[in-house]
Structures are given as structure tokens and as C-alpha cells.
Amino acid sequence: MNPVFSDKTKDLAPSAIREIFKSLTDPEMISFAAGNPSPQSFPVEKMSLISQDIFQNDYVNAFQYSVTEGYTPLRELVKKRLASKFGINYPDDELIITTGGQQGIDLTAKVLCNEHDVVITEDPSFIGALNAFRAYNTRLVGVENEKDGINVEKLEKAIIENPYCKLIYLIPTFQNPSGTTMSLEKRKRVIELANKYDKVILEDNPYGELRFEGEDIPTLKSLDTEDRVIYCSSFSKVLSAGMRMGFICGNKDIIQKVVVVKQVNDVHTNIFFQILAARFIERYGLDEHIAFIRQLYRNKAHLMLDELEKTFDGEIDFTHPQGGLFLWGTMKSGMDSSEFFRKAISEKVAVVDGKTFMPTPGECHSFRLNYSTPSDEQIVEGVRRLYRAYHK
Ligand SMILES: Cc1ncc(COP(=O)(O)O)c(C=O)c1O
Known part of the structure; x- marks a missing residue:
């Protein structure tokens, strides 16, 4: 055939x-x-101990259907960490658990982008995101990524030249593939441009916890005053990639729409692993x-x-x-x-x-x-x- x-x-x-x-x-x-x-x-040994505890004491929750938004204690723990470590605390925002960061990217594109809309990305950028955007028949416009992040003059030009730009997808910290980090000056400028031209930014930050040198730089989301940055991240690089756990937070209306499409997509993220991650953080912390x-x-x-x-x-x-x-x-x-x-x-x-x-x-x-x-x-x-x- x-x-x-x-x-x-x-x-x-x-x-x-x-x-x-x-x-x-x-x-x-x-x-x-x-x-x-x-x-x-x-953290295999600690996970193993917690797993045994879940099997013995919480197996009904761990094996039953659950809610699409994610396991409430885990959502609360993630919100707390985002507020304390990443300056992310927008009062009207919503945060949900996703099946890896990849799903957050995919579903954001699904709820926002029509065919032939433009998505602006750094050039180079993460292949998983590029393919997600391609799958919705969007048109990709790459903007040169320099050693201190995206070229902001070229970004503005790309925005002006592409009025159907629906989304700006950025990995400002320890970028995949280049390893670069966007400077604070550029971050501020990116937010100014998004405000000026009324654009939505998807900030992808799965490596943000993994700084081994230098000083933290505020996330785009923490600099956002108009609730136009959607922030997604992942447990893949800090606990386990195979658990397929990520999260996304941002404007309530957008995230609620993501919940609807996630329901169709996979109903909810693996609940056993959500409970496992929550218990790990409660018992041992992440630091x-x-x-x-x-x-x-x-x-x-x-x-x-x-x-x-x-x-x-x-x-x-x-x-x-x-x-x-x-x-x-x-x-x-x-x-x-x-x-x-x-x-x-x-x-x-x-x-x-x-x-x-x-x-x-x-x-x-x-x-x-x-x-x-x-x-x-x-x-x-x-x-x-x-x-x-x-x-x-
Ligand atoms: C920039 C970036 N975003 C998102 C992801 C997706 O990660 P996961 O779906 O494992 O959470 C990756 C994985 O390598 C990545 O590099």
C-alpha cells in the first residue's frame, strides 16, 4: 500500500x-x-523508596484516571518553585502539568496557530519545537541567534515583515542547540517588542535549573507586565526524561484552551509519575x-x-x-x-x-x-x- x-x-x-x-x-x-x-x-534509590510507598498506600490515586490539569500538590509545588527561583508569579495565570515540555509546545501551537501563520524562532532552534510548528502548517521565520541571544534588531524587522506572526518561540537560557544565554538587555528589548507589536511569546526553559557558572538572569516571563509570555519547562533534565513530565503556565484563557486540547490528546499526564515527582520534592526538595x-x-x-x-x-x-x-x-x-x-x-x-x-x-x-x-x-x-x- x-x-x-x-x-x-x-x-x-x-x-x-x-x-x-x-x-x-x-x-x-x-x-x-x-x-x-x-x-x-x-535519583533512582529515592524514587524506588517513594514508589514502594505509593504502591502500598496510594495505589488507587496512582492507577485511576485523574484530572487533565495535573496532580494538585505537584502543581502547587511547581508554582512555589517558579515564584521563588524564577520570579514567576503572575496573579491571574494558570499552571498545568504536561506530558513533557514537548507537549506544552505542541499544544500551545495547536491552540494559537492557524495554517500559514508565522512562528518566529531563533536560528538555530530546538528541532522538536520546529517540527511541532511545522505540523500545524505554520511558516517558520528564523532570526539569527548570537552569543548573547537573538539579534533584537533582526527580530523587530522579522515582526514588521510578518504581520501574521502569531507566536515568537524562544529558548533564552542555555539554548538548545547553541548553549547560548540571552543577555538581560536583550530580554528587556524582546519584551518591549512583544508589547509594541502585540505578540505572544512562548518561553521554553527546560535547562534553566542547570546553571553551573555565572549569575542567573531573569526569565522573560518574570519581566512580562502584560501577561503575553507563556512559559513552559520540564522535569526531564532534573528528575527523569522517561517520566515525561513538564509544565506550562501563562494567561488563564490560553492555558484553559490548552487543557481542552490536552484532554483530547492524552486525557492527563501519567499520574503515577506525577505523584512520584510531588512526593520526591516534598520529601527531599530539589536543590x-x-x-x-x-x-x-x-x-x-x-x-x-x-x-x-x-x-x-x-x-x-x-x-x-x-x-x-x-x-x-x-x-x-x-x-x-x-x-x-x-x-x-x-x-x-x-x-x-x-x-x-x-x-x-x-x-x-x-x-x-x-x-x-x-x-x-x-x-x-x-x-x-x-x-x-x-x-x-
Ligand atoms: C529546548 C527544549 N525544549 C523542550 C524539550 C522537550 O523536553 P521534554 O519533552 O523531555 O520535557 C527539549 C528536549 O530536549 C528541549 O531541548
Whole structure:
């Protein structure tokens, strides 16, 4: 049979990153391509104790249908943390639990965007979000992302040139894929532009807890005075990615609409894991665990950057992330990113081709590296292989 796919999905390609996973079956391959948190970041023993307790004492709640908005104690704990750590406390806002941050992005696009509406994103940006926007037949407009975040002059130009822009999607902190963080000045300017041109911003902040260097910068949402920033985030990088737990908060009317479409989508997020996460936070808090993850990634990021700078000696320009999971290399020689990707695979080291993250096709000389999953030995050896690939 030759399936005839819908207009919405016929042009969607599988995520190149998931495809790369398939080519990683070679045991000799060193992967800098993953987007996974380190397995060391999963608090297994504590989770195991709480799980036993839930099975014994709360199994009815854990195995029964639940409400779409999410487990109330967990919602309250998240609200408290957002207020205390991220300055997010808009009185009329609503917060719900989503099935990963990915669902928050997808459902926001679903409730706001019509076909052919424009979504402005950083260029490069997170492939999962780009594909969500593509699935609603929106038109993507990428705006250059610099080392201190999106180019705000170009952002204003893009807004003016695209009157049907419905949404501005931004990852201001430890961006995926580039690892960059938007400066406070730019954040303020972005909010001014959203106010001036009456736009909605979707701020995606799944890495915001993972700062291992420097000072926190206020979230866009905390700078928002007109309730036009929708904020989404995730437990994937702080507790477990497999639990598929995220949250979204913002304007009550928008979030209530998201609840309606979520009901159709998956009824509610896995309730066992919601209870588990709530009990974990009530019993142990998150700070100690997150401090451990930050230390882990600080060491790995420094090791990878030191090796890269020493080895490439300026031939490739690398970003210097102050948190999160990724860094971004741009080849000064102008080598095509797909050519470099193939050469790297032939040297048995995997990176992600920068083209994967482009909102629209074009030239690319960049690639993404992940430091959270490889061992220290793999980081050192993998950088050597990258050097050989670059000079092939
Ligand atoms: C920028 C960004 N947003 C959202 C997500 C989605 O995360 P999850 O659905 O696991 O919560 C990711 C995952 O890698 C991401 O990098």
C-alpha cells in the first residue's frame, strides 16, 4: 500500500537526532550527538523508596484516571518553585502539568496557530519545537541567534515583515542547540517588542535549573507586565526524561484552551509519575539533587571545552555555555556541516549536523555537541577524532 499522508504531516522528516541514534549501534562510536541527561542524574534509590510507598498506600490515586490539569500538590509545588527561583508569579495565570515540555509546545501551537501563520524562532532552534510548528502548517521565520541571544534588531524587522506572526518561540537560557544565554538587555528589548507589536511569546526553559557558572538572569516571563509570555519547562533534565513530565503556565484563557486540547490528546499526564515527582520534592526538595547535576555538567563542559580549545586552536569557534547540555561549533574554514558530520561518523564520533536545527533550509557550517552523556575518557578521545575528521 502507498499511504497518502495528510498535508500537515507529509513533509515532516523523522528527527535527524533519533536517526543518528540508530547509527550508534557501533560499539566503537563515541556519541556527542545525544540530547539526553546523564543517567547519573536519575535519583533512582529515592524514587524506588517513594514508589514502594505509593504502591502500598496510594495505589488507587496512582492507577485511576485523574484530572487533565495535573496532580494538585505537584502543581502547587511547581508554582512555589517558579515564584521563588524564577520570579514567576503572575496573579491571574494558570499552571498545568504536561506530558513533557514537548507537549506544552505542541499544544500551545495547536491552540494559537492557524495554517500559514508565522512562528518566529531563533536560528538555530530546538528541532522538536520546529517540527511541532511545522505540523500545524505554520511558516517558520528564523532570526539569527548570537552569543548573547537573538539579534533584537533582526527580530523587530522579522515582526514588521510578518504581520501574521502569531507566536515568537524562544529558548533564552542555555539554548538548545547553541548553549547560548540571552543577555538581560536583550530580554528587556524582546519584551518591549512583544508589547509594541502585540505578540505572544512562548518561553521554553527546560535547562534553566542547570546553571553551573555565572549569575542567573531573569526569565522573560518574570519581566512580562502584560501577561503575553507563556512559559513552559520540564522535569526531564532534573528528575527523569522517561517520566515525561513538564509544565506550562501563562494567561488563564490560553492555558484553559490548552487543557481542552490536552484532554483530547492524552486525557492527563501519567499520574503515577506525577505523584512520584510531588512526593520526591516534598520529601527531599530539589536543590540538593540539582546541585549534584550542576557539578556533574560543570566538570564535563569544562573538560570538553578545554580539549576543544586546545585541539582546534581557533580553527572552530565554540560557544561557552554557562549551563545546560550543549555547545555549538562553527567552522571558520566554511566546511559544509553535513560534510563534517559524515567525516566525523567515518572517524567514529557522532555530532549533530547544524542543519537539523535550522527553521528554513540554507548553508550551515555549524554542529552541536553534547557533554552530558559521554564519559571523561570518551570526551578526550572524541575530540581527537573530531580533529582528524576536520582535517580529512
Ligand atoms: C529546548 C527544549 N525544549 C523542550 C524539550 C522537550 O523536553 P521534554 O519533552 O523531555 O520535557 C527539549 C528536549 O530536549 C528541549 O531541548
